[in-house]
Amino acid sequence: MSKAPPISNGMKQTHLFTKTRFEAPKDEVAKNAQLLIRAGFVHKDMAGVYSVLPLGLRVMKKIEQVVRYEMNMIGGQEISLASLQSKELWEKTNRWDDAVVDNWFKTKLKNDTELGLGFTHEEPITEIMKDHIRSYKDLPRSAYQFQTKFRNETRAKSGILRGREFLMKDLYSFSRNEEQHLKFYEKVKEAYWNIFNKVGLGEKTYYTFASGGVFAKFSHEFQTETDAGEDVIYHNIDSGEKKEAINKEVYTDEVKKDLKVGDNVIEKKTVEVGNIFTLGTRFSEPLGLTYVDENGESKPVFMGSYGIGIGRLMGTIVEVLATEKGMIWPESVSPFKVHLVELSQGDEMLKQKAIDLYEELISKGIEVLFDDRDARAGEKFADADLIGIPHRIVISKKTEEKGQLEYSNRITSETTGRSKEEILNILK
RNA sequence: CGGGACGUAGUGUAACGGUAGCAUAAAUGCUUUGGGAGCAUUCAGUCCGGGUUCAAAUCCCGGCGUCCCGACCA
Numbered sequence: 001m002s003k004a005p006p007i008s009n010g011m012k013q014t015h016l017f018t019k020t021r022f023e024a025p026k027d028e029v030a031k032n033a034q035l036l037i038r039a040g041f042v043h044k045d046m047a048g049v050y051s052v053l054p055l056g057l058r059v060m061k062k063i064e065q066v067v068r069y070e071m072n073m074i075g076g077q078e079i080s081l082a083s084l085q086s087k088e089l090w091e092k093t094n095r096w097d098d099a100v101v102d103n104w105f106k107t108k109l110k111n112d113t114e115l116g117l118g119f120t121h122e123e124p125i126t127e128i129m130k131d132h133i134r135s136y137k138d139l140p141r142s143a144y145q146f147q148t149k150f151r152n153e154t155r156a157k158s159g160i161l162r163g164r165e166f167l168m169k170d171l172y173s174f175s176r177n178e179e180q181h182l183k184f185y186e187k188v189k190e191a192y193w194n195i196f197n198k199v200g201l202g203e204k205t206y207y208t209f210a211s212g213g214v215f216a217k218f219s220h221e222f223q224t225e226t227d228a229g230e231d232v233i234y235h236n237i238d239s240g241e242k243k244e245a246i247n248k249e250v251y252t253d254e255v256k257k258d259l260k261v262g263d264n265v266i267e268k269k270t271v272e273v274g275n276i277f278t279l280g281t282r283f284s285e286p287l288g289l290t291y292v293d294e295n296g297e298s299k300p301v302f303m304g305s306y307g308i309g310i311g312r313l314m315g316t317i318v319e320v321l322a323t324e325k326g327m328i329w330p331e332s333v334s335p336f337k338v339h340l341v342e343l344s345q346g347d348e349m350l351k352q353k354a355i356d357l358y359e360e361l362i363s364k365g366i367e368v369l370f371d372d373r374d375a376r377a378g379e380k381f382a383d384a385d386l387i388g389i390p391h392r393i394v395i396s397k398k399t400e401e402k403g404q405l406e407y408s409n410r411i412t413s414e415t416t417g418r419s420k421e422e423i424l425n426i427l428k
Numbered sequence: 429c430g431g432g433a434c435g436u437a438g439u440g441u442a443a444c445g446g447u448a449g450c451a452u453a454a455a456u457g458c459u460u461u462g463g464g465a466g467c468a469u470u471c472a473g474u475c476c477g478g479g480u481u482c483a484a485a486u487c488c489c490g491g492c493g494u495c496c497c498g499a500c501c502a
Binding site: 019021022023024025026027028029046047095100101102103119120151153154155157162213230343345346375376377378379380381382383385394396397398406 | 429434435438439440441452453460461462463464465493494495496498499500501502
């Protein structure tokens with residue numbers, strides 16, 4: 001009896017409060033921000049701070065869902081950590097001092113107690129795990145969240161790729177020793193590849209060796225090739241299928257020798273879309289997160305942390321896949337699956353037919369953005385190209401005469417007359 | 429944080445120290461209708477605070493804000 005309200009699968013553009021705009025704002029140079037703002041996906045509040053609007057939020061949620069699935073598959077448990085951070089906790093790991101961490105946003109309670117706005121969460125998650133990890137039998141464990149991070153960057157840039165407030169997926173792992181940790185590390189690596197492949201960035205992404213910190217020779221970054229990026233990596237051409245590279249920051253003769261990389265490399269400009277990091281006991285020791293092993297011995301937990309910037313990922317997808325005409329979303333993260341465009345031009349029968357089709361698609365569980373606006377064809381097509389939904393259906397006098405609908409694909413630009421059944425088959 | 433550029437209707441752009449204009453968007457009407465239409469009418473602007481001057485969008489000082497290059501990015 002009870003049916004989910006169909007409204008959540010569909011959106012009429014006459015109802016959507018955001019508008020597209022023809023021109024990009026003059027103060028945005030980055031392609032990602034220009035297109036996302038023009039299409040009404042985000043709104044810039046101030047330098048490095050963007051609010052997310054309905055279409056943009058749908059993309060963010062889709063990306064989250066792709067990431068969430070992979071995190072769950074490797075045993076990650078979703079949580080939500082607080083943004084307000086206590087000074088005392090961070091002093092224990094020597095990360096409160098502005099001389100050590102220069103991008104804290106700090107604030108105060110009414111009684112002058114100092115607080116920070118979380119820029120990462122190793123400390124609080126470690127503190128929490130002290131309540132729940134006692135024995136080697138409790139390990140390994142991992143937990144992740146999607147949460148807004150605050151970083152007081154000296155310079156925000158590249159549109160939404162480097163902001164002061166941004167949504168991030170951060171995963172933390174807890175293992176009994178390095179060996180157990182590395183097993184999980186490899187699983188995260190695979191999960192990350194799945195994620196970047198699913199969101200359409202796999203081909204342009206490189207598993208990159210970067211500086212590792214205290215407990216590991218290297219950390220690993222997933223770097224996606226784009227001119228909007230701020231990192232430089234070197235990819236060994238001889239490595240064939242392997243999408244591996246070395247970050248410029250560690251590209252020394254010694255490292256090249258270590259990784260058996262010759263001089264046959266190409267330089268690429270990239271953006272860091274993910275990272276995986278061995279933390280070892282950097283946090284568990286100062287904070288006292290220990291477990292007891294089989295011999296009754298108390299040992300510090302061996303940790304790792306793994307991040308993916310959700311907003312940055314959205315921006316990178318735009319950078320990599322968009323054309324001059326507009327964005328192109330892979331189906332996995334598109335705000336809607338289909339863009340239904342009606343060109344009824346005052347023909348009530350045709351309009352009703354379009355509405356019926358809209359409702360039918362929704363009832364079949366297909367997400368539809370319905371351009372029911374009373375606008376000219378050119379404007380509608382231009383907006384559809386800008387918004388970048390992968391499948392488009394046009395219903396018009398022309399299609400009516402042929403007894404067909406028109407289907408076109410944003411990615412291939414292929415446009416064909418097809419029956420409704422054929423189209424439903426494509427959308428399956 | 430160092431250097432540079434800049435700030436004019438919702439958006440994008442003009443204006444020598446002397447009438448703030450154009451385009452677009454928005455509103456109304458008529459025409460038009462498969463790739464950002466046409467005509468007419470309307471709405472709408474000089475970031476903030478000082479100073480110079482008969483007169484400041486324009487020159488000077490301070491602030492705020494934005495972008496770019498660099499540094500930084502644990």
